[in-house]
Amino acid sequence: EAQVTQNPRYLITVTGKKLTVTCSQNMNHEYMSWYRQDPGLGLRQIYYSMNVEVTDKGDVPEGYKVSRKEKRNFPLILESPSPNQTSLYFCASSLRQGAAYEQYFGPGTRLTVT
């Protein structure tokens, strides 16, 4: 089944404790991205990647890191999480970059930072 998977689905952590949220797709997609969803704000892009070893900042990159060492994986790293990073996170992928290509979303990771 073609899908985007994320792990963990739920995470409660404390301020300053490094964490990684994994994202994997099995569709051989080139383009991957991370969004965060906050009430009243919709989804906002954190980082994106056009292909292996090619990543760039989205609209709200502060406090996050990403890497793209393999085509299928695009982990999101919070080196020193803070309470304002409490949010619902979605990974997405599409065959290629560009508006013509449908983006497929993972099921989401709900992160709480205390």
Next chain:
Amino acid sequence: GNSVTQMEGPVTLSEEAFLTINCTYTATGYPSLFWYVQYPGEGLQLLLKATKADDKGSNKGFEATYRKETTSFHLEKGSVQVSDSAVYFCALSVTYNQGGKLIFGQGTELSVKP
């Protein structure tokens, strides 16, 4: 800059009622327009899309027409069902902008009562 505004929710309807969720946009260039749906506890799924002016996207009884003159992409359904209860997001994408990232409205929660 590029942005999407959609009507605030929550919207509560009775089964078989007519649904309209308003969406307007601001964009430079020629955006593609999308409606995504998020069912409780799940990721976003593409509901329909339109890539140029006067295009009509349709799926599962939902429709939306790309109106360039009014910069709108309103979502409609003639007869809603309880199973349509979800959060609906209007979004746009412009290919040259960060690889075609999606810019979302804030989401409209729909609740359909039997």
